[in-house]
Amino acid sequence: MSQQPASAQNTNPAAAFDLECRNINKDFDGFKAVNNVSFNVPTGTFFSILGPSGCGKTTLLRMVAGFQTPSSGDLLIKGKSMIGVPPNKRPVSMVFQHLALFPMMDIAANVGFGLRQRGVPREDIAKRVETVLERVGLPGVGSRHISQLSGGQKQRVAIARCMVLEPDVLLLDEPLGALDLKLREHMKIELKKLQSEFGTTFVYITHDQSEALVMSDQIAVMNHGEFEQVGAARELYHEPKTAFVAGFVGEANSFTAKVDSINGDAATLVSDDGLNIKGHDASGNLQQGDKAKVYVRPESIRLATSADQLDNVENLNQGIIENILFNGANSHILLREEKSGGELNVAIPQTGQFRDLTRGDKVYIGWEAAQTRCYKES
Incomplete structure (x- = not known):
């Protein structure tokens, strides 16, 4: 395995970070799924974790979300440690690969679900739901049924359901994996536009290098539980620091x-x-x-x-x-x-x-x- 690259640590003390992972490890019965990973995600950036199946990226994302607990290390959001903080108390939302929309609810009910769980007044929920639907390009569709939407529209509803909660960090677990090729290409551009408009920090995991290269401000290439290299898309493509990155990112x-x-x-x-x-x-x-x-x-x-x-x-x-x-x-x-x-x-x-x-x-x-x-x- 390669050593942890220095670029995975942002040493700028003036930088503002929404997410910091410090020497995170995760062991499963002696198997090290995540091995001493450290990285920082500056506020308002699109940060992708790219790697093959089984490299540890989903495990790492689930630790950020609070669904799994690190074996050691610390994880901070907005400078506050999240160790011991349950998922529903963390300032994050998550878009899953299969979206997990509720088929028995209309679009407005889906988007407002988290607000109802938090006890937000009904009239405030209606206003916030309509506002966020407009921002994702779906104005006036709140009364429609989920089955009436296209694949791309369902993606936007899933994002709206997260963004209405105003999270500090939005986590995305391979959300384009189930889409056909043409829609996936379209949604790569749409996701980047949405991230720019909301200004929210996105942490996105994928095994698809095209998704990471097109959308990301920074990409971490992960292999065998470690980060091989962290950098902008052009840097990873033109100046790969390891043989794995050279072979995995782009054709060669x-x-x-x-x-x-x-x-x-x-x-x-x-x-x-x-x-x-x-x-x-x-x-x-x-x-x-x-x-x-x-x-x-x-x-x-x-x-x-x-x-x-x-x-x-x-x-x-x-x-x-x-x-x-x-x-x-x-x-x-x-x-x-x-x-x-x-x-x-x-x-x-x-x-x-x-x-x-x-x-x-x-x-x-x-x-x-x-x-x-x-x-x-x-």
Whole structure:
């Protein structure tokens, strides 16, 4: 496992944090689901925890909500420790993956449920419910039945039901997981807009990197109960600090290789299938003879029909096109590198210059050493 990154701790004493987790651990019969995690969430930000199934992100969110108790460590909201505070006494609300709307109630009753539980007067509930429904783009629908809503509208009702309680932190447990692809893409934008409009701190967990990259101000990448890296989307994508982050965030061609020579942060490597690679030592500790993981983004690889079209590239090879995957702006070419026989995924630039390529064509490929991330294999 990787060590806890320094970036997971915000050391700015003047910063205002809605949520602070300090050395949080959670053990289940000897299994460490969350391992010494520390992070801060500044007020009014969209903070996502991204990781594969079983990495501990749901357990961490449930501890913030109060549904589970940390084995050790402290958890603060607005500077106050929440250890021992029951869920209904915490200034948080939670949107669940399956929304948990009440089918026997109309929309207004669903949204006002928490207010009724708190004993808010009926006339105040009606005003607050209508106001929050307007803010989520559903004015005048309070009397409608839940079954009359689309999937996206149900998402908004679930958010309205939380936001009407005016929480300091809104927790979202993979709320888009049950939606179809087109609606999910739409709701990513809608959620970001809603968070900006309300100004409420969102803590969002997901295994979908696209959701995290599109919506988040800050993302924590989680693996085996630990945070591998915390940063903005661009930082995680372009400057991954660990091999796991490089492979998990975005698409990447990966190689296992041996370091032939090292000069500062410039590495020369030979992959297991014999491909010569020049790359950047992203781990900062590579030595000659080390085994390494190497990652190259599909969009970092340039494609040409002749070698002289590829200047200023340290990695120049030939390949044979095996397949063309048309997906609009995200189209790719799968090709077989001629010398090593290894497969590479290359993003096609949307200029139209490669529209005549077909399977079996021989092409040249090249990429810069600076765009080749190398990490010591653990």
